[in-house]
Amino acid sequence: MNIMETVLVLGVIAIGTYVARAVPILMLAGRVLPVPVQLALRNVGPAVLSALIVVSISTSSFSPGIQVAEVVALVVAGIVARWRRNLIWATGAGLVALWIGLWLF
Amino acid sequence: MDRRAFREGFPLFVPAIPFGLVIGVAAMTSQMPAAGGWLTSVVIFGGASQLATVTLAGTASIWAVMLAALVINSRHLMYSAALSSTFSRQPRWFAVLGPFVLIDQVFALMATKTHLEPTEFRRYYITVGLFFYLTWILVVSVGMMLGPVIPVSWRLDVAPALMFTGLVVLAIDRSPALVAAIVGGSVAYLGINLPERLGIVAGAVAGVAAGGVAEMIAMRRGER
Structure with a gap:
């Protein structure tokens, strides 16, 4: 990605993010978003992040496709996140599982 | 302050x-x-x-x-x-x-x-x-x-995916969120060969839509 593309990407995301954070405050003045919009926005996080997980693992530069060790790491990270409710533990446990998985498989 | x-x-x-x-x-x-x-x-x-x-x-x-x-x-x-x-x-x-x-x-x-x-x-x-x-x-x-x-x-290149996994798990507190995550990930996987990684966008849109539909169904059933 060159400098011009970087500037464009950062500019558009920064402005778009500010708009999402500011427009209701500046325009709604106490009114509420339509119910369908509220319902759709509720689950943006899980939907987008799970898509990102799948694509980033599948297209890793280290190997084509998804490695067994990577799947094990994701499962362990998910279990630990649910158990400890803590991202530090989840990421750390996932990395350890990945290293063990890479050694085993 | x-x-x-x-x-x-x-x-x-x-x-x-x-x-x-x-x-x-x-x-x-x-x-x-x-x-x-x-x-x-x-x-x-x-x-x-x-x-x-x-x-x-x-x-x-x-x-x-x-x-x-x-x-x-x-x-x-x-x-x-x-x-x-x-x-x-x-x-x-x-x-x-x-x-x-x-x-x-x-x-x-x-x-x-x-x-x-x-x-x-x-x-x-x-x-x-x-x-x-x-x-x-x-x-x-x-x-x-x-x-x-x-x-x-x-292999810290995997760390973002692990962190995203933690975030997704922490965000899944109700069934519509689970539906959004499953549909988002599945559609992204099906679209893995799309050019320019458009599978992410396809997965995100499908997941958000599925989550919205699941919210409406849950609302009708009286789930919070």
């Missing part, structure tokens, strides 16, 4: 530290110039969207990168809408500048402070907002310094 804001904001910032470090490390392995990776903290200031931006940069089309980040940050519309009546009692300059730092943690704190007097609310908001903003930039910068000294064999 509001001391209580520091005291209540700090515990919320601590869990974000490793996230910031991972973003810093990812920025150094990104195909985006390092300065651009660092600037994501300054101009975007949103962990998941920053991580998506530096991870996808150079491997997806710039349109896919922008769309993915903006879809992630679209949830801030809800935060902003929820605080709009409180902000209607604030001066215009604050209503314009304040939303820049309206991230998850700031919203979580401010949603419980809407009963405060306007001046008190503003002081608390500015304190937590600036605290999160400045410390976030610092943590990402530290991550960028650590990035080049960490061996490639440690």
Whole structure:
């Protein structure tokens, strides 16, 4: 990605993010978003992040496709996140599982 | 500055530290110039969207990168809408500048402070907002310094996916969220061979739509 593309990407995301954070405050003045919009926005996080997980693992530069060790790491990270409710533990446990998985498989 | 804001904001910032470090490390392995990776903290200031931006940069089309980040940050519309009546009692300059730092943690704190007097609310908001903003930039910068000294064999390229997994699991508190995650991930997988990593966008759109439908069904069934 060159400098011009970087500037464009950062500019558009920064402005778009500010708009999402500011427009209701500046325009709604106490009114509420339509119910369908509220319902759709509720689950943006899980939907987008799970898509990102799948694509980033599948297209890793280290190997084509998804490695067994990577799947094990994701499962362990998910279990630990649910158990400890803590991202530090989840990421750390996932990395350890990945290293063990890479050694085993 | 509001001391209580520091005291209540700090515990919320601590869990974000490793996230910031991972973003810093990812920025150094990104195909985006390092300065651009660092600037994501300054101009975007949103962990998941920053991580998506530096991870996808150079491997997806710039349109896919922008769309993915903006879809992630679209949830801030809800935060902003929820605080709009409180902000209607604030001066215009604050209503314009304040939303820049309206991230998850700031919203979580401010949603419980809407009963405060306007001046008190503003002081608390500015304190937590600036605290999160400045410390976030610092943590990402530290991550960028650590990035080049960490061996490639440690496979820290997987760390963002692991962190995203943790975030998804923590966000799944009801069945519609689970539906959104499953559909989002499945459609992204089916679209893995789409050009410019458009599978992410396809998965995101399908997941959000499926989550919305599941919300309506849950609402009709009386689930909270």
